[in-house]
Amino acid sequence: MLRQALLRTLRRARATAAPRVTGARSIAAARRGVHCSPPAAHGYDPRRVDPSTAIALTFVDRDGARHALKAPPGASLLEVAHANHIDLEGACEGSLACSTCHVYLDQPSFDLLAEPCDDENDMLDLAFALTELSRLGCQVKMNPQLEGMQVTLPPATRNMAVDGFVPQPH
Numbered sequence: 611m612l613r614q615a616l617l618r619t620l621r622r623a624r625a626t627a628a629p630r631v632t633g634a635r636s637i638a639a640a641r642r643g644v645h646c647s648p649p650a651a652h653g654y655d656p657r658r659v660d661p662s663t664a665i666a667l668t669f670v671d672r673d674g675a676r677h678a679l680k681a682p683p684g685a686s687l688l689e690v691a692h693a694n695h696i697d698l699e700g701a702c703e704g705s706l707a708c709s710t711c712h713v714y715l716d717q718p719s720f721d722l723l724a725e726p727c728d729d730e731n732d733m734l735d736l737a738f739a740l741t742e743l744s745r746l747g748c749q750v751k752m753n754p755q756l757e758g759m760q761v762t763l764p765p766a767t768r769n770m771a772v773d774g775f776v777p778q779p780h
């Protein structure tokens with residue numbers, strides 16, 4: 611009885627399964643069913659920043675070393691840091707779920723920006739060594755008004771990485 615029920619189920623499954631195709635026909639069939647969208651890219655290539663629109667800024671790393679960079683309009687400070695191998699973590703990749711992209715801005719640049727949203731403020735509350743000039747790097751987007759901005763990395767960040775593990779940007 612059970613065996614017959616299983617056989618019936620198996621026959622029904624075979625009858626409703628898509629016909630098997632091979633070779634060029636299978637590729638064509640697969641193409642019909644595949645949705646294609648433009649590739650998403652994280653960050654940008656610093657070698658391909660358009661010099662006519664590039665915005666100059668300086669990152670000061672945890673050792674006090676200064677890095678003069680050029681960034682395209684619209685790039686976040688987190689993307690600028692990752693594209694230029696600056697040690698700014700960004701564990702949640704800009705989804706406002708961490709404070710590992712915490713940075714300090716210079717006062718004039720800070721004043722030019724809109725107030726942080728509530729979610730950013732909530733995450734900033736969790737940041738290590740918060741100051742009046744603190745922002746989350748993933749939320750600050752480059753624009754021509756920020757030409758000459760100075761971004762300083764805090765002495766440390768608060769995150770869940772242990773044993774010296776440092777996530778790599780991707």
Ligand code: FES
Nearest residue numbers: 700702704711748
């Ligand atoms: S990368 Fe997590 S909040 Fe900015």
